Amino acid sequence: MPTIKIESEKCKGCSLCIDVCPYELIRQERTINHQGYQYVVLADPEEQCTGCTLCALMCPDICIEVFK
Ligand code: SF4
Numbered sequence: 001m002p003t004i005k006i007e008s009e010k011c012k013g014c015s016l017c018i019d020v021c022p023y024e025l026i027r028q029e030r031t032i033n034h035q036g037y038q039y040v041v042l043a044d045p046e047e048q049c050t051g052c053t054l055c056a057l058m059c060p061d062i063c064i065e066v067f068k
């Protein structure tokens with residue numbers, strides 16, 4: 001199944017990837033990473049991710065890797 005991996009320690013919590021995911025599979029955590037940002041995580045219990053790569057392309061900090 002396609003999925004993504006997000007490097008939470010690099011994430012700056014800008015939420016661009018949240019806005020771009022067509023299935024709303026990315027959400028922001030309340031806790032912060034070592035940089036002090038509320039990082040994001042994949043929330044895809046029904047395995048809806050299609051591996052479309054939109055989130056990875058949008059991320060300015062190259063935190064997201066897509067597995068097809
Ligand atoms: S690869 Fe596409 S479907 Fe999967 S989380 Fe990213 S934007 Fe959403």
Ligand code: SF4
Pocket residue numbers: 006010011012013014015016017018039040058059060061062063064
């Ligand atoms: S686009 Fe990148 S830096 Fe911004 S919230 Fe998503 S993973 Fe984090």
